Amino acid sequence: MSLFPPRESVVDVLLPVAVGSAYSYRVPEGMEVAPGDIVVVPLGPRMMLGCVWPPAENPKPVDPAKLKPIHRKYDVASLSPAMLAFIRWIADYTVTPPGMVLRLALRHDESAGISRERTGVRLTDQRPQRRTAARERVIEALADGFVRSKTDAAREAGVSPSVVDGLVDDGVLETVVLPPEPAAERPDPDHSAPELLPAQRDAADRLVEAVKARAFRPYLIDGVTGSGKTETYFEAVAETIRQGRQVLILMPEIALTQAFLDRFARRFGVKPAEWHSAVGTKRRGRVFKGVSSGEVSVVAGARSALFLPFRDLGLVIVDEEHDSAYKQEDGVHYHARDMAVVRARLEEAPVVLVSATPSIETEVNARRGRYSRLHLPERFAGTKVPRLEPIDLRKEGPPRGQWIAPRLAAEMERTIEAGGQALLFLNRRGYAPLTLCRACGHRIRCPSCSSWLVEHRFRRRLECHQCGYATPVPNECPNCHEPNSLIPCGPGVERLHEEVAKLMPNARLQVLSSDLAGGVERLRAELKAIEDGAVDVIVGTQLVAKGHNFPGLALVGVIDADVGLGHGDPRAAERTFQLLHQVAGRAGRHEKEGRAFLQTYMPEHPVMQALVAGDRDAFYDREIGVREEAHLPPFARFCALIVSGTDAHAAQAHARALAACSPLSNEVRVLGPAEAPLALVRGRHRYRLLARSDRGFDLSNYVRAWMAGAPRATGNLRVEIDIDPQSF
Ligand code: ADP
Ligand code: ZN
Numbered sequence: 001m002s003l004f005p006p007r008e009s010v011v012d013v014l015l016p017v018a019v020g021s022a023y024s025y026r027v028p029e030g031m032e033v034a035p036g037d038i039v040v041v042p043l044g045p046r047m048m049l050g051c052v053w054p055p056a057e058n059p060k061p062v063d064p065a066k067l068k069p070i071h072r073k074y075d076v077a078s079l080s081p082a083m084l085a086f087i088r089w090i091a092d093y094t095v096t097p098p099g100m101v102l103r104l105a106l107r108h109d110e111s112a113g114i115s116r117e118r119t120g121v122r123l124t125d126q127r128p129q130r131r132t133a134a135r136e137r138v139i140e141a142l143a144d145g146f147v148r149s150k151t152d153a154a155r156e157a158g159v160s161p162s163v164v165d166g167l168v169d170d171g172v173l174e175t176v177v178l179p180p181e182p183a184a185e186r187p188d189p190d191h192s193a194p195e196l197l198p199a200q201r202d203a204a205d206r207l208v209e210a211v212k213a214r215a216f217r218p219y220l221i222d223g224v225t226g227s228g229k230t231e232t233y234f235e236a237v238a239e240t241i242r243q244g245r246q247v248l249i250l251m252p253e254i255a256l257t258q259a260f261l262d263r264f265a266r267r268f269g270v271k272p273a274e275w276h277s278a279v280g281t282k283r284r285g286r287v288f289k290g291v292s293s294g295e296v297s298v299v300a301g302a303r304s305a306l307f308l309p310f311r312d313l314g315l316v317i318v319d320e321e322h323d324s325a326y327k328q329e330d331g332v333h334y335h336a337r338d339m340a341v342v343r344a345r346l347e348e349a350p351v352v353l354v355s356a357t358p359s360i361e362t363e364v365n366a367r368r369g370r371y372s373r374l375h376l377p378e379r380f381a382g383t384k385v386p387r388l389e390p391i392d393l394r395k396e397g398p399p400r401g402q403w404i405a406p407r408l409a410a411e412m413e414r415t416i417e418a419g420g421q422a423l424l425f426l427n428r429r430g431y432a433p434l435t436l437c438r439a440c441g442h443r444i445r446c447p448s449c450s451s452w453l454v455e456h457r458f459r460r461r462l463e464c465h466q467c468g469y470a471t472p473v474p475n476e477c478p479n480c481h482e483p484n485s486l487i488p489c490g491p492g493v494e495r496l497h498e499e500v501a502k503l504m505p506n507a508r509l510q511v512l513s514s515d516l517a518g519g520v521e522r523l524r525a526e527l528k529a530i531e532d533g534a535v536d537v538i539v540g541t542q543l544v545a546k547g548h549n550f551p552g553l554a555l556v557g558v559i560d561a562d563v564g565l566g567h568g569d570p571r572a573a574e575r576t577f578q579l580l581h582q583v584a585g586r587a588g589r590h591e592k593e594g595r596a597f598l599q600t601y602m603p604e605h606p607v608m609q610a611l612v613a614g615d616r617d618a619f620y621d622r623e624i625g626v627r628e629e630a631h632l633p634p635f636a637r638f639c640a641l642i643v644s645g646t647d648a649h650a651a652q653a654h655a656r657a658l659a660a661c662s663p664l665s666n667e668v669r670v671l672g673p674a675e676a677p678l679a680l681v682r683g684r685h686r687y688r689l690l691a692r693s694d695r696g697f698d699l700s701n702y703v704r705a706w707m708a709g710a711p712r713a714t715g716n717l718r719v720e721i722d723i724d725p726q727s728f
Helices: 079-093 096-109 133-141 152-158 161-169 197-211 229-242 260-270 280-293 302-306 336-347 360-367 407-417 493-503 519-531 572-584 606-613 616-629 648-660 699-708
Strands: 011-014 022-025 035-044 048-052 071-079 120-121 173-177 218-223 246-250 273-275 298-301 312-319 351-355 370-374 389-394 421-425 434-437 453-457 460-463 470-472 487-490 509-512 537-540 553-558 595-600 636-645 666-679 684-694 717-721
Touching: 011 096, 048 096, 079 096, 079 133, 079 260, 079 336, 079 699, 079 717, 096 302, 120 152, 120 161, 133 152, 152 161, 161 173, 197 218, 197 229, 197 370, 218 229, 229 246, 229 260, 229 351, 229 370, 246 302, 246 336, 260 298, 260 519, 273 280, 280 389, 298 302, 312 336, 336 351, 351 509, 360 616, 389 606, 407 421, 407 553, 407 595, 421 699, 493 509, 493 537, 493 606, 509 519, 553 572, 572 595, 572 606, 572 616, 595 606, 606 616, 636 648, 636 666, 636 699, 648 666, 648 684, 684 699, 699 717
Parallel strands: 218 351, 218 370, 246 298, 246 312, 273 298, 312 351, 389 595, 421 537, 421 553, 509 537, 553 595
Antiparallel strands: 011 022, 011 048, 035 048, 035 071, 120 173, 434 487, 453 460, 460 470, 636 684, 636 717, 666 684
C-alpha cells in the first residue's frame, strides 16, 4: 500500500538547464497535464518554461505536499511524442543533458520568458466619473466600438497609456482577449505549377509517392546547379500540403535567401514562415505557436528550425546538404543534416537531401543504396555548367603585388564590353590577411587568439576574425617600434577591389562580404542590384557562392583556388571541390554560356584536375578511396573532446587526466591530447582528444561511460563533447 496519493498528482518536468534528469512537480487541483505539455514552473526564485516529461519507469515515491506546484500550463504549444523522442535521441547521441536540447526547442522566446496573451480594450456602457480632455479623446477614439490594443488606443487618442489604464480601472473600458494574429497564410499547392522536364517529373513522382506513403524514406536529389532541384522538391512540398501535413525546409544561409522566399511565393502564392536568428522575437513566438497548432504548413529555416514543435511533420528537405553551416559548433554540437534524417525517421516522413556536390557522407550513403538517388543531369535552360579553365600562377601569374593574372584581366574586359558581368571570388575578408613588419619581421597577432589580425582598410583597423577584437592600424611596429614599417601581406577582397578599380576604372564594382555595412537588408539590396545588371564586377567571399541567381553573370574568376587546401584538414579537398564547383556554377545560368577560371599554383592537384575535367565522379571515387584507406569518416567514427581553460597548463593537465581514464576497449582508440586546431580562442587554451571507432560502434555510449568516470573540470576549465567533428 502506498503511503502517498496516486502518482497522477505528480509529474516530471524537464527544464532547459544542464542537469541530467527531470524534476518532479505537483499538479494543482483542476489542472490536467500530459507528457509534451509546456508548463511554467518555479525553479528557485525563478519561473521557467519546461516540458512535462514521460514518467520514469520506476519512479521514486514522493510526497506531493513537499513538491512545488506547477504554476500554470502554457497553452500555446506542446511537443508531440515524436518530438520528445527526438530530444531524447539527440541528447543521447551528442552526450548532452536532455535539458540542453530542450533549450534549443524552447529558445523561441527565451528573452520574453513567458509570452503574454494579446489583449485589447473597448468601450463599455459605463461613463467616467472623472472627466478630462485626455479621457474624452480616448472615448472618442473608441466610439466606433471596435477593439484596439492599449497602445493603439493611446496612440490614436494622442494620450499616454496610463490614461487608458485609468479608464480600464474605472470600468469605462473593458479588456478583451484578442484572437491570435495568423502565423501564416496557407500555401496553395496548385497556385502555379510548372511543366516539369521528364527527369524532373520522374524524380518528383517518386517523392510524391513517398509523401503519400507517409513513411520514412531518405532521398538525395543530385543535380547540377540550375537543373531544377528546387522545382522538383516543390512538387513533394505541394503533395504534403495537400495531405494536410507540414514541411520543414532547411537552408544553410536563410537570412540571405530572399530570392528563395519570393520563388516559393510564385509557386505557392504565399511565402513560407521563416525561422532564423534575424527573425524578431514576436514573429518567432507566432511561428512557434503556428507550427505547434498545425496552422503553419511550411517553414523555411536555418538549422535551429529542426527543433520547432511541428504537430504533424510530413516532409523534411535539406537544401545544399553539403554545407558546413549545418554543423553547430557550440553548446549542443550537432549536424543539422544528420539530425534532420533522424527527425524524419521519428516522424515517419520522407527526407530529401539536395545538392549539386553532395557531402562525402551522403554520396557514400547513396552509393550504398541507403539513400535513393534522384538524378537531374541537365540544366533546365539547356546551357552547360561552365568548365573550369586553369591559370597556372607559376607560369602566367600577375606581377608582384597584384592578384589578377593578365589572361583573366583580359577575359574580364571582354566580358564587360559584351555587356556581361564578372565575379571575382576570393574567400578572404578585409584588405590583407596578414600585417608584417618590414624591419623586424614581426607579424601582428590577436592578443587572445592564435590567429593573425586582418587589416580592414574601409574601417581603418586590424580585426581578429576569431573573437572580433579590433584595434586601429598602428603607425609603428608594436614590436621594434620602427615607424611606417608595417606592410599588408596577401590579398583580401578589399585589396582586390582596389586592383580591379585600377584595371578597369569605368567598371561598376561591388564588394560583397559579411563586412558589408547595413546588414542583411543592405545585402539583399546589393544582390538585387546585381541581378538587375547595375554592377559589372562583383568581388566576393563565399557569401556570393551560395544559391544566388545572377542572370547576367558570364565569367567567374577564382583568385586563389588553393586557399582551402593543405592545412592538414582532412575535409580540405571536399570543401574546396564543393566551393569552387558551386562558385563556377554561378556563371551562365541563363541563356549565355558561362566561363570560369581557376588561378592555382597546383594545377596537378586531384581537386583541380577533377574540376577542370568536369569529372565529378573522379573526385568522389578518389576521395572516398582516401577516406576508406585512412580509416576516416564515414568509414570510421570520431568524437572530439575539447578541453579549454585560461591556464594552458591546467587545460593540458586535465586533458591528460581524461586520456588516462578512458575506458579500455578493443573498439576505440583515443588519440591525444594535442593542441586543438584553434589552439587559443578568446584567451582560452584548447587541447583536443579524439576517440575513434568503427562505423557500427556506439561511440556516444562509450564517451558517456568515460565522462561518468572522469575527474570533474574545476575552475574555469571546460570540456566540450563534439560527436562527428568537422575536423579530425
Ligand atoms: P537548382 O535548384 O537545381 O539550382 P532551380 O530549381 O533553381 O535549379 O532551377 C533553375 C532555374 O530553372 C530556375 O529559374 C527555375 O525556375 C527554372 N526551372 C527549372 N525547372 C523548370 C521547369 N520545369 N519549368 C520552368 N522553369 C524551370
Ligand atoms: Zn581574437
